[in-house]
Amino acid sequence: MATRPSIPSPPGLPVVGHLHQIARAGLVGHLLKVGRDYPDGLFKLRFGSRLGIFTVDPDIVAELSDETRFRKMPGPALRVVRRFAGDGLFTAFGDEPNWGKAHRILLPAFSQRAMRGYFDMIVEVCDQLVAKWRRASGTDVLVADDMTRLTLDSIAIAGFGHRFDSFAREELDSFLLALGRALGTTLSMVTRLPVQNRFARKGQRQYDADIDEMNALVDGIIADRRRNPTDGRDLLNLMLTAFDPETGERLDDVNIRYQVLTFLIAGHETTSGMLTFAFSYLLRNPAVLAQCYAEVDRVMPGDARPDYAQVARLEVIERVLKEALRLWPTAPAFTLAPFEDELVGGRWLLKKDRPVNVFAAGLHRNPKAWDRPDEFDIDRWLPDKEAAHHPHGSKPFGNGARACIGRQFAMVEAKIAMAMLLRAFTIADPHGYRLTIKETLSIKPDAFFMRVRERQPHERLSLGATQTAAEEEVGAVAGTGRRFAVLYGSSLGTARDIAEEIAERARVDGFDVVVRSMDDSFKGGAAPEDRVLVVVTATYNGRAPDSAVEVERALDAGAFAGASWPDAQYAVLGIGNSQWPNYQFFPKRIDAALAATGATRLVARAEADGQGDFDGAVAGFVRDLWRALGAEAGPNEGDRAARLTLTAVDADAARMGALPEHAQRLEVVANDELVRPADGLWDFAQEPPRPSTRLIRLRLPEGQTYRTGDHVAVYARNRPELVERVIARLDLHGDEQVRVDGAGGRFRHLPLGQQVSVRQLLTDFVELSDPVSKRALAALREGTRCPASREALAALEADYDAAVGARRLSLVDVLDRTPAASATLAELVEWSAAIAPRFYSIASTPLNDDRVADLIVGTTAAPAWSGLGEHRGFASTYMAEVAPGERVFGYVRRPNPPFAPPADPATPTILIGPGTGFAPLRGFLAERAAQRAAGEEVGRSLLVFGCRHPEHDWLCRDEMERWQADGVAELLLAFSAWRQHPWRFVQDALWAEQEKVWALIEAGASIYVCGDGRFMAPAVRDTLIRIWMQATGGEHAQGSAWLEEMIAGGRFHQDVFGFGK
Template sequence: MKLKLGVEQIVLGDQQHINEICDEKRFHKVPGGALTAIRALTGDGLFTAYDSEMNWWVAHRLLVPAFGPIALRHMFDDMLDISSQMVLKWDRLGPEHEIECADDLTRLAFDTIGLCAFSYRFNEFYTDNAHPFAQQMADVLAESGRRVSRPGFVNDWVYRSSEQKRQENVKKMHELCDQIVTDRKKNPQPENKDLLNTMLNSVDKETGERLSDENIRFQMATFLVAGHETTSSTLSFTYYNLLKNPETLLKAQRQVDEVVGDNVLELQHLPKLTYLDACIKESLRLDSPITRWSVCPRQDTALQGKYEVKKDIQLVSNLKALHHDPTVWGDDHDEFKPERMLRSNFEKLPPHSWKPFGNGMRSCIGRGFAEQEMLINIALVLQRFQLQLADPTYKLELKSTLTIKPWNFRIKALRRAGKSLMVGIPGGVPAEVAKKHEQQHEQVQAAGASSAASLSIFFGGNTGTCEALAEDLRTKLADHGLNASIASLDTLTEHVPDQPTVIICSSYEGLPPDNAKKFVAWLEDTSSKKDFLKSVKFAVYGVGSSDWASTFHRIPKLVRGLMKKAGAEQIVDIGLSDVKSDLFGPWEDWVDQLIQALVESTGARILDILEETAIALPFSAYVDMLPALTPRQYSIASSSLEPSNNPQHKPHADIVSLCFDVHTSPALSGHGSFFGVTSTYLASRRIGDRVSCFVRLTNVGFRLPGSVETPVIMFAAGTGIAPMRAFLQEKAAIAKAGARKLGPAILFFGCRHPEKDFIYRNQLLEWEQQGVVKVVLAFSKGDTGPRYVQDAIWEHREEVAKMFVDGGKIYLCGSAARLAKSAAEVCKKVWCEKNGKSMGEAEQWLQSVKTDRYISDVY
């Protein structure tokens, strides 16, 4: 469709054409429409600047790292703080209070960006009326949207007073931004890693320039506008879609229960909330708050090779049409189906089919910020509340300003049964404890800084993530008395140090990042020299995005291979992170391995040193050096329905059974033995001894089905038999009572040797004779039969498949790294065989049943 309304525009609405204009070599962004109007507020800020404005380039280079994965990690606690304020407010207002969803979510998003970006609290949840800045912003956005729909002379003559009011609001908003900057300059916070400090103190490495005070003002206004408007709209749409689709809401809530339970939400929970993430993405598809973005050709061109387009013509992407293109989304494109956004499906979409965050270099740099904030909020709300529409007959109404959002959308929030007022709310740390910890940390860092570097860290990356990881590693190494230097990877060229060397690197479309090009080229030229790096010990960590599947982690793997080829010795195997799923989980695991390898090169611990040397160390100092003990969790291996466990027929059993492995091994120091703390403690208890313990509720889903006739499939290895024994003891008690007929049950149990560690042997075989369960064994050191649980499952796949089709549930307990992974793979393989599908589709199936029919308890 071609329009000429002042500026000639061509509106595109299908994936084929929008995919073409996403080519940044041929097209560039042109802020148009309402974006032009709000330049009075945001000027040449990132959102509304033109490509020709140099401030955009400087700000982009400085601020992209400020929204990278490491920076977002530091913002997690502040985001959790603001969402906690919101859920407590909802809870205290009671289940009959009607919540104006868009209003409270706007307060949430506005408070969050203010605190995370500028360490400024607007305190929106502590006042009845919106903060003056928020109201001024709403008025400016509304009037800016109206101005672009009216002819210029009408704005100049008929709506002159409206424009004066708009400019007054802009002035007041700029004054507040300036005041925040002035306060920070008067009271510097050098330890603060927020966006404001980045803008005030950072220098662009390419030009040597800083951001001007004017541009900082524009950037602050930009982030306050873009950081709250789209997020609040998306959250409103997501809650609306969940409430209109109760079965989807139930799935989302079950995932929160499975991942978080009643615990305080933590950063490592977020990558596991895959279904919530899919709900957000699907809501963005159905109703994107940003309805369009525009580009212009860099030169005269032809779309699809046949539609001539001049250089100055705006090409407008109609996101509503794109996100409902039936050739991409099917005939059910108007339906809310988060499953299509689960990763296995999302990756199969044609390129540029889903574009709510814009495109390429000019896409929203706050995408990760918004996604993290929204996941936190939805998780906290679903953990605590049962939601319902205030008006069950409500149909979606839209309000349009800079974005679109639901209008008159009200909900009620009822606290779920069994949930306390403070469930999921993070507790505080006493100030004196926090201060003591900080002082100890500073002393360790100071001690490390006083000596020469014992390890070198080199980073290569364009967005700041690898450099931030390098800083994180240096801090962790200092905690272990290891001092490290940091430099860009290009400085390693021709100067590989004679000490442990850590390389943290990314790829950029399969090529080295800008600050690693020289090193990679040099390494490629010299790696053929035999034993050229023989004396070097190194470790490589790679960061990448699975969006670039064909070049995923290419450069880190190349560097690792070339250094090994040149004779260098790996300290630990290469570590890899995918920023699209979980950057920090693999990173933390890899750092632990690296530090352990470095420390184990001496094999010494503080107790070893005290035993072998004469050091006058106060006992209190020794205790401070020890890592804090954390509670060890064991699954109860018995049922309260078994009469011998509950002779008085109380609501809870008098006797519980535990199943655990007593861990012993040679000490790393080479002297004596190492004994597992908790297992050794329990093994040393005698009849009549008291045990320090507490009982926690298990995973909501890890319980026998409500109906005893439901088929039960169990996978267990080693002490993972514990909950399965409890299940079987309960089923045996029900069978003995004779009141109800049991459904079929099968147990796949793996251990090493049938004569040495076949635990609960007599009971399991007895229950099998009674018809309670079929037991299938796998002995890794046995002479016959399958060696591992996954092998046994495959041999009995016909039976397992039939039980599952008949409504059966799968329960798994064992090692996350071994049994959980291998059992999942064989189950996907069985599903593929039965359904004629691919492994990618099998992964989607597995994810879809994990909330209620494939339940794991792993360690």
């Protein structure tokens, strides 16, 4: 058998290995030298008894960046840092619960919107540095020290509301001194022999004292916030008050200390190094420095405080920072390790959990990825050149899910600082500085002094003031009968509502408008010819939504190949939620297909993300579209004409008339609890019990049936207590009758021309628990005269993603928080979305009764992310409370792609569905049981089910055990809270019984997965790939291709869900 080649290594010495070379050149310097000698593949170094494996090869890094095969693992230095940073975000192992919990809780604090909230605080600290340098004008400043003061003060005030006031004194803060010593000692510990560390007792005492000092400062910051709480959304408030959206838990006090310390360290140390390197390169490249001066004079003229929009336009400075990070990534390495034994580079076998160090400083200078790698060239980062870079040739912030969470904060902060300093000062290097590196765990230029002098007026470029244009409304377009088609692909109705609004506006402007579903348009057979074509479509699991299925099939069949529509113009808006797999897949496909016909694209394909500013993205698309059609800036009279009006009159209320035609009344036959009490079964601190889960039986209307695997779509109602809360806040009378009038289209979901009570209008027609839209926030702000309320509402707009979206802050929540703000009933209804249907998998088979459909509905009840009371699932709470004899509005729906059992009942199946994911699989097995009872041959079924505890939430246990006893199914069970059981999750059970699973797959089994799409489904897919690898000896990429073939061949199906609508 051929042997694997050994990993190469430069010559070393006995006992010490390569430590003597590191002592001479420094760790980074030595690794740069060795990396040049070994630019391909892996190399290894010995640090006494420790062996380290490294790479600077971008192709190897591409393999290591595959997060299904490799994960971040703290290296030796970070394991030492864990002595004071514990399981903080930077030093935690990926499987430590606190990493995932903290990452999910803190991620909203680093969104694009959140940056706007930090902007003024960063500018305030930069103003303090500018004032310090003005006092020192004409003298030399130690750049690294001032950049360290700047970045420490910025993260401290923005993240924790703490002021170090570092520029008020000459000496560095004692926290910085203690931190610098601690990081230096850490580096020494990992670059010395163990025997040397044992004799470094004095250094150890200082190290312990430094840790105590840092902990004391952090504990003081936390204690001060507890004594003086605020309602802000900074990092510290999230740590103290926010609940993890997955586990429902908060961070514990010890971990909060670790996280604060982590951000104080990582939040300033690397950014200060980046700025210091950038200034040193500017002084050695005067032509680039001149470009920077010209840019700040053009974008930020005068001495006024910069605004966020100006900083966003600083593209030259951004390229300077990126190139400085390329040459000297201030966190110069990170460590990855394989989940299982892996062959890397086709040559080297890495055992499970064997660390490999990606030496970023060497990677960034590898000729395989970079032309002239040692030269400072900011033009590498021009957009077209950046797009052509090796995809894994630059890793200054790490990789994947464990990449630096604060990288956007760092870049915004660095751009603000460099721009403000260059606007105010000329910089020079009278001493001819030669770059030397200071190493702790990060790197920065050592002893770099720079002379600063205040810029004179004649030194600034005289450019007219550049003003940032306010967002303009776009006026009317002269449509003059021009043909205009708006097509929608929709499952929940959102895309249709947007399409109706666009169509309504086009009608007002005189276009000859048609609006219809994509499938209806396709069936009609009309080509766009010379018309404007606007497509608004969603994606469902990467496939077409319900009203675009026929178009998708036509695309698959090549029906549009060769189509020529050169006189048509088009625009595509894709809507969806970025937490779903294959986000925007179908809209991208439609956009590409239209482009291939030769039609003219009016505006770039736009994306409206339910996780972000959805309404703002839609408004931006419409604005850009109308500008492309020839509108002039200005108010749109058509918009005013389309506003909603309400008139109090006597009339009837009719919800049915406002729902889609296919919605019908479904009678509730039974509603039973499936979950038993969990008291005494396990420690709830480890995992909470499952909320109420109901088995709900519905009788369908006469003439309507279903097929196994179908969905029931349900239109829920708002909870009475929420409706009464809105009525009280708006000072309304719930029984008062109102007549609803308004233009069709955008108000199609309302009972137009009919009379309803205020209470029913709020109960049946609009979503009251959705996050408030930016449009509504802006209108509330403009409508209030209270300065404090205007400021509070503006803050919500500026930090929308974190302050509103992530917390699901509703319109009534905002009204309750800002008593001076007000809204009329008409405004509240206009600002609120239509009630969208919620889909539930049918958990029964029509072979038993084709007019009775069972649903398994899991409820949600947890502290609200907004911090205001309890969040209860909109539809699940409604369904849990309906009583037998009541009726709900809904309809039967065939999912796309279909999720149905094999047409041949003899086909074996593997059914994977933990928790409520069992619902459609219950229907599959009930169908197999009925077929078997009727004498048909049925294939073997393996049911893989998971829950918390068998005595608590083993749903439909009696049925499962009966099916197993009757030979209908074999059970594989996982229990996450029952520690005596060998398997916690369904993927654990699959892996443990891989031989049984593989035998079924080899026998032609079809695989079905239903349930959580964020964690469970990807874990199951990865486990199936690993089972294939184990059975065949193939590699992961081949296993992925095999699974794709299973999907394409109709043998792998999934029906997964996330959160939200």
